[in-house]
Amino acid sequence: MLKAAPSYAFNPQGDGKGKKVLILGGGLCGMTTAYELTKLGYSCTILEARDRVGGRCWSVRKGSHNTETGLPKQTAQLDDGQYFNAGPSRIPHHHELTLHYCKELGVPLQIYNNVNEGAYYFSEGKGPLSNQKIKVREVHNDMRGYMSELLHKSISQDKLDLALSKDDIEKVLEYLRAEGGLDIDNLYKASARRGYTVAPSTGNQAGKVAEAHRLADLISSGLTDPDFYNVAEYTYELQMTMFQAVGGMDKIATALEKKVGTLIKKGAEVTSIINTDAGVKVSYTDTTGKQEASADICICTIPLTVLSNLNHNFSSDVSRAIDYASYIATGKIGLQFKRRFWEEDEQIYGGITHTNNDLTQIFYPSNDYQSNKGVLLGYYNFNDKAIKTGNLSLIDREKLALEKGALIHPQYLKEFEKSFSVSWHKTPCSLGGWALYTSETRESMYKALLKPDKQVYFAGEHMTYLNAWMAGAFESARSVVTEVNNRLSEQRGEYKKVDK
Ligand SMILES: Cc1cc2nc3c(=O)[nH]c(=O)nc-3n(C[C@H](O)[C@H](O)[C@H](O)COP(=O)(O)OP(=O)(O)OC[C@H]3O[C@@H](n4cnc5c(N)ncnc54)[C@H](O)[C@@H]3O)c2cc1C
Known part of the structure; x- marks a missing residue:
């Protein structure tokens, strides 16, 4: 009669009946938190500003849209069945919790080919080997x-x-x-x-x-420069074996939505979080105007860069940690081509070409090999290069990706069909790729957020040492569920501390 042991067990004990938990943000962390808390009987509501779930776990396909600050709304015109992962694209083999949830939620995985000896290094304008694909x-x-x-x-x-x-x-x-x-x-x-x-x-x-x-x-x-030589091969998280969700990484988010969808209010943009004597009061706007919600506990998974612009009555330490948070600037462009010339002409099946120019990297898809069309990532860049490309108009981003990409693959010019670009630091509900900490800010800022501010807990990728990874969202969800459950169980006098 015993339950089968999950590959990554999590069995907090408690009875959440009668306790209301308000979760801010319907990304992986927010939804996983609701998923685990409802298993314990808590009554959860998720407020999500976007009209979709998943937050940064987002795959762009036909009809996907985004409106970056200062730019017109962009709607993807990709063909049916074509997609690219604008956020997460790969799962390391040692991210056990991510793999665990994929299994528990029934999300099929396939190998993601991160290291391809048949892809290229391309050094533009530098030295005797410049402008050659090597x-x-x-x-x-x-x-x-x-x-x-x-x-x-x-x-x-x-x-x-x-x-x-x-x-x-x-x-x-x-x-x-x-x-x-x-x-x-x-x-x-x-x-x-x-x-x-x-x-x-x-x-x-x-x-x-x-x-x-x-x-x-x-x-x-410059082919041995540390900024692009062996980045993918040596980094702990990027070593093979890597995985991806079959059909797009957003399948993980939609699988979670199937479990907790009835608890989510989409299009509900939180504007204010106020600790009261007895609980928390949250204001948000939706299509009908200004709304309020209250709960015993609030779990806030909103990225710190966004949270910093909201009204709240947090302590000065917490407020300071939020306001000084730093997130990486990063951007991707998906380019749909008529023909998978990288496979047909150049035998490149997945993997990455590294460049020293503004593209930084070209990612070849690790799915649907040998099919007719495909979407590759025309650039995936960071920091100054991401800021520079992010500042371009949508059409100029496409132009840059095509011009620079054609230096490596002249086929671009003939085979290109459509593009869709995302600049994460200019995307309102994210305002950055992921949290960046130094050893100094781990001490001075991060620690202040590890404790709840009265009834408000902070959770998400940014509350871990697994920044830039979905594993951070999942680990943080489990951690905050344990803390909240321990606290509320203690209040009811049925306290039995259970560690993660
Ligand atoms: C470019 C890029 C590449 C990445 N690559 C990988 C990878 O290869 N592998 C991997 O494992 N991870 C990767 N990641 C990291 C991974 O996507 C994140 O760590 C994870 O998705 C974060 O989940 P979260 O729930 O903590 O945050 P989020 O997904 O940001 O969720 C927060 C939610 O809050 C919502 N929100 C914001 N403001 C408000 C508001 N005012 N009111 C209500 N809701 C609000 C947002 O819309 C969002 O849904 C990548 C991320 C990016 C951006």
Whole structure:
């Protein structure tokens, strides 16, 4: 008769009957919070400003719309069945809670190909290799080879003052030969690892291995610069295996909506949050005008950049932490093409091309391989580059993506159909991509928000060390459910503290 153990168990005990909880924001955190609290019997209402749920967990498809500050309303004209993930696009294999909820909510997953040795590095206007699309595998293998050769020479000539035994040194040299693909003289020469100019085939066609790039050229062309070399390959969260929701990441949000949809008031934009003696009073506007709602407890998942503009009576510490919050500027553009030329002409199936220009990255879709059309991300950029592209008109963003993209894929000009761009820092209900903290602001700001301000709790991606990840929204939801349930159970005298 025991319930099957979930892969990531969460079993708080309590009885929320008769207690009202108002949740601000119908993103992943707000909806998961309502989902878990209603399991305990709490009466929850979610106020969501947008006419859709999911917040940043958003996939753009035909009819999706967004109105950024200072720009006209944009409505996606993508073909039926075409989409791109404007927010989250990948789930790391170690984000157990995200994977858990996908399983619990019945959201099917597929592999997201984040690292593709067949995509490119593209250095615009820098050095002898500038404006050439260079396969990731070429740069990787050349750099491994040259570095291994250099180290091999240094170690062989006792140039490194290492505390290694003779046996260890032999092992290290052997490792370097294998790592770098060094030849019998322990020199780096191009091998099949970095690809062919003529592929192996039948008869006499053994294939022709491409020449290595010169080390000096790779370096002076900026291809080893830390801002785009190996970002995706080395970062903990970006290491393969990665996943995505089949049909768009917003499937996670819509699966949650199926569970808690009746509790959500869409188009309800909160304007004021006031702690009262007995609970909380929240004002919001909807199509019928100004409204008020009250509850015993309020859980606010509104991004801090947005919250900062709302009326409230929080303590000065909390108010300061909200007002000084910093979020990343980031933007994406989806480009629909008539033909998946990156697959048909260039054998690129998923993965990322990295550039040093304003595009920063081109993401190739990891779904619907070999189908007729496709949407790729023409840019996914951050900080100054995102501010610069975000300041352009919609048509100029498209122009930039096409002009710069065509340097890498000339097919763009013939095959392009439609675009849709999102600048998250200019999108009113988000005002940024995700929260950014320094070790200093973790101490001075973040900590002030970890405690409730009287009856108001703060939750969301920004209340975790998992910023920029859906896992932050899910972890924060569980954490705030535990705290609120403990508090309200204690008030009823049935307190049995249960940790997450
Ligand atoms: C460009 C981008 C790429 C990302 N990539 C990934 C990725 O690859 N993998 C991954 O796991 N995560 C990724 N993330 C992060 C992930 O999307 C977020 O961490 C997560 O969705 C945050 O959920 P949340 O519920 O905390 O916040 P939100 O989704 O922001 O929810 C807050 C809700 O509050 C609502 N709201 C705002 N103002 C008001 C108001 N005044 N009244 C009422 N409601 C209001 C908003 O409309 C929104 O629905 C990415 C995010 C972005 C922007």
